[in-house]
Amino acid sequence: MAREIALRDALREAMSEEMRRDDSVFLMGEEVAEYNGAYKVSKGMLDEFGERRVIDTPIAELGFAGIGVGAAMNGLRPIIEFMTWNFAVLAFDQIVNNAAKTLSQSAGEFNCPIVFRGPSGAAGQLAQQHSQTFESWLANCPGLKVVSTSDPYDAKGLLKTAIRDDDPICFMESEIMYGYTGEVPEEEYLIPIGKARVRREGTDVTLVSYNKMILVAEQAAEELAKEGISAEVIDLRTIRPMDHKTIVDSVKKTNRIVVIDESWPFAGVSSEITYVVQKQAFDYLDAPVIRVNAADTSLPYAGTLVDAYMPNVKHVLDAVKQVMYVR
Amino acid sequence: MTKNPAKKGAKKAAYSKKTYLKWYEMMLRIRRFEERTLMAYGQQKVRGFCHVYIGQEAIAAGLITAIKPEDAIVTAYRQHGIAISRGISTKEAMAELFGKSGGIVKGKGGSMHFFSKEKRFFGGNGIVGAQIPIGTGIAFAEKYRGTKNLCVTMFGDGAARQGALYESFNMAMTWKLPVLYIVENNGYAMGTSVERTSNVSDMYKIGHAFDMPSEPVDGMNPESVHEALEKAAKHIRAGKGPYYLEIKTYRYKGHSVSDPAKYRTKTELESYKDRDPVKETEKKIIDNKIATKKEIDAIKAAIKLEIDEAVAFAESSPYPDPSELYTDNYMQKDYPFLT
Numbered sequence: 001m002a003r004e005i006a007l008r009d010a011l012r013e014a015m016s017e018e019m020r021r022d023d024s025v026f027l028m029g030e031e032v033a034e035y036n037g038a039y040k041v042s043k044g045m046l047d048e049f050g051e052r053r054v055i056d057t058p059i060a061e062l063g064f065a066g067i068g069v070g071a072a073m074n075g076l077r078p079i080i081e082f083m084t085w086n087f088a089v090l091a092f093d094q095i096v097n098n099a100a101k102t103l104s105q106s107a108g109e110f111n112c113p114i115v116f117r118g119p120s121g122a123a124g125q126l127a128q129q130h131s132q133t134f135e136s137w138l139a140n141c142p143g144l145k146v147v148s149t150s151d152p153y154d155a156k157g158l159l160k161t162a163i164r165d166d167d168p169i170c171f172m173e174s175e176i177m178y179g180y181t182g183e184v185p186e187e188e189y190l191i192p193i194g195k196a197r198v199r200r201e202g203t204d205v206t207l208v209s210y211n212k213m214i215l216v217a218e219q220a221a222e223e224l225a226k227e228g229i230s231a232e233v234i235d236l237r238t239i240r241p242m243d244h245k246t247i248v249d250s251v252k253k254t255n256r257i258v259v260i261d262e263s264w265p266f267a268g269v270s271s272e273i274t275y276v277v278q279k280q281a282f283d284y285l286d287a288p289v290i291r292v293n294a295a296d297t298s299l300p301y302a303g304t305l306v307d308a309y310m311p312n313v314k315h316v317l318d319a320v321k322q323v324m325y326v327r
Numbered sequence: 328m329t330k331n332p333a334k335k336g337a338k339k340a341a342y343s344k345k346t347y348l349k350w351y352e353m354m355l356r357i358r359r360f361e362e363r364t365l366m367a368y369g370q371q372k373v374r375g376f377c378h379v380y381i382g383q384e385a386i387a388a389g390l391i392t393a394i395k396p397e398d399a400i401v402t403a404y405r406q407h408g409i410a411i412s413r414g415i416s417t418k419e420a421m422a423e424l425f426g427k428s429g430g431i432v433k434g435k436g437g438s439m440h441f442f443s444k445e446k447r448f449f450g451g452n453g454i455v456g457a458q459i460p461i462g463t464g465i466a467f468a469e470k471y472r473g474t475k476n477l478c479v480t481m482f483g484d485g486a487a488r489q490g491a492l493y494e495s496f497n498m499a500m501t502w503k504l505p506v507l508y509i510v511e512n513n514g515y516a517m518g519t520s521v522e523r524t525s526n527v528s529d530m531y532k533i534g535h536a537f538d539m540p541s542e543p544v545d546g547m548n549p550e551s552v553h554e555a556l557e558k559a560a561k562h563i564r565a566g567k568g569p570y571y572l573e574i575k576t577y578r579y580k581g582h583s584v585s586d587p588a589k590y591r592t593k594t595e596l597e598s599y600k601d602r603d604p605v606k607e608t609e610k611k612i613i614d615n616k617i618a619t620k621k622e623i624d625a626i627k628a629a630i631k632l633e634i635d636e637a638v639a640f641a642e643s644s645p646y647p648d649p650s651e652l653y654t655d656n657y658m659q660k661d662y663p664f665l666t
Contacts, residue, residue: 026471052471057498058494058497058498058501060494060497060498062460062490062491062494063460063463063491063493063494063495063497063498064460064494064498065460066457066459066460066461066463066464066491066494066495067460067461067463067464067467067495067498068464069460069461069464070401070449070460070461070462070463070464070465070466070467070468070478071464071465071467071468071471072464073449073461073464073465074399074449074464074465074468074469075468075472076467076468076471078464093454093457093491094457094460094461097453097454097457098452098454098457098461103655103656103657103658104435104655104656105432105435105436105440105442105450105451106432106436106440106442106450106451106655107432107433107435107436107442107655108654108655109432109442109443109444110442110444110449110450111658113658142656142664143656143657145657165658165659166658166659167657167658167659194663241662241663
């Protein structure tokens with residue numbers, strides 16, 4: 001039986017189910033225990049699992065990320081929560097230099113089964129330092145897997161898979177989507193990492209996106225339908241490894257693609273998709289690949305500037321009209 | 328200039344013959360291994376960054392008698408000596424330096440990255456100070472599982488100035504984790520003396536900010552190292568939380584093989600060589616009639632043979648096949664690499 005639950009509840013269910021299943025799984029981060037989570041994702045988990053397994057840390061991202069890496073090398077399965085991925089930048093040394101490289105530099109002696117998770121992307125007028133999208137930074141690094149989603153169903157199934165995965169995983173959520181609801185089955189399910197999801201089938205143009213920008217893509221698809229343009233919407237769900245086949249198969253059908261990506265344009269997720277499409281579907285393309293990214297700037301505070309910065313439905317409609325050669 | 332710790336420590340023999348010979352043999356093994364490493368580096372058989380342990384061997388020796396095999400250990404990139412003291416064979420160590428598939432990590436880690444799950448040796452870490460939170464996390468896992476094991480977390484004086492140390496000490500003390508922190512203070516963070524990196528040059532005092540038991544230790548003889556480690560380990564195993572030792576030592580060579588070490592005086596270097604842990608321990612063994620010169624000579628001959636064999640093994644081991652590039656990046660067997 002499916003019920004409507006919020007993203008934060010889906011994530012909590014994933015963690016709690018996996019913690020009931022495996023004693024080596026624990027949750028560590030700032031405000032995860034007594035405060036019940038900065039965004040209430042871990043609400044009630046301290047009560048159920050106790051302070052041995054739900055652990056409040058001091059504000060020390062580098063330190064507790066490293067403690068997670070050490071614990072993972074020594075046989076545990078840590079879930080390390082960052083209050084946002086912006087703060088995880090302090091811990092990138094542990095993520096990139098250690099978690100990602102443990103298996104390679106030890107030639108398989110030690111692996112690092114760890115999940116680093118937290119919200120990614122802009123969430124209103126939070127200004128420059130609290131609004132960033134680091135999917136492409138992390139996905140650039142071999143050794144890591146990167147999941148990014150704000151759909152409750154996908155988030156639950158993917159987080160459960162991520163916790164069971166033997167490789168280090170960066171799991172990117174969304175601050176403003178924690179209250180966003182969706183249908184989630186009562187019964188247990190897993191979603192494989194590395195598989196995109198076609199959320200809407202279409203024949204005229206492919207819209208590829210991930211995380212909360214999926215909503216922008218879907219709204220644009222609705223608008224386009226009114227104009228008689230059939231858009232296919234693909235949710236990447238996993239950034240690394242990326243599901244090239246689903247994207248390329250769609251482009252072979254539609255011959256046109258627009259990528260909607262909240263990361264900055266330079267070497268962003270959209271750049272990677274663009275490369276893949278020109279390489280694998282060059283002869284199928286009827287127009288250049290167009291991408292809709294956040295602006296190539298830092299994100300200022302004022303509402304007008306936030307609006308100017310973020311990808312929106314109008315940007316997507318304009319882009320679709322470009323690839324359709326519609327004036 | 329770094330201060331040579333006062334010549335203290337027991338003059339008379341306080342331990343068994345077996346213990347002294349164990350220490351002596353291990354220190355000599357590391358010394359000869361490192362000398363051969365430098366020779367091989369000169370011959371371009373060993374490449375990359377290479378940091379040798381010569382001068383600091385007493386610490387590795389003290390570790391083998393004070394710490395249990397089930398305890399975990401993690402250290403930085405000046406790690407050959409610690410890895411060998413942990414039981415990684417000189418053959419596998421030398422082959423690793425040669426970048427051969429017979430190396431301890433199949434030629435994938437080199438001088439800075441040895442690992443062995445069996446020996447509970449967690450590396451071999453190349454980023455200064457990054458192993459401090461890792462060691463804290465290894466200890467966290469031991470406490471989580473309810474074992475009596477501890478994690479020896481070693482780092483140099485340069486790493487002690489990283490924020491990672493402050494964060495780790497704070498959490499380890501708050502959560503009473505079974506971790507033994509050791510700063511091997513050899514006086515120089517690459518070319519910058521301890522005195523030039525902080526207002527606080529007595530590094531053990533850093534622990535006082537966390538109410539962590541913290542002591543300075545003479546690192547130039549295995550007895551004082553053993554005594555300090557044994558005491559600290561007892562405290563940790565009693566469930567009282569972390570312990571921090573500043574072990575004062577000295578490296579005879581530069582920071583890495585490419586460093587001529589012009590930032591220090593010859594007098595300073597000589598003052599430490601006067602207290603050389605290998606020579607001093609040999610002298611103590613002979614002077615106190617713990618063992619005969621004949622027994623010492625037999626150890627020397629056995630070590631020479633062992634190192635010769637290690638080099639021969641490294642020479643004859645094949646280089647990794649290029650296909651190894653794509654192994655050990657992911658546990659997932661069918662990971663779709665971009666090619």
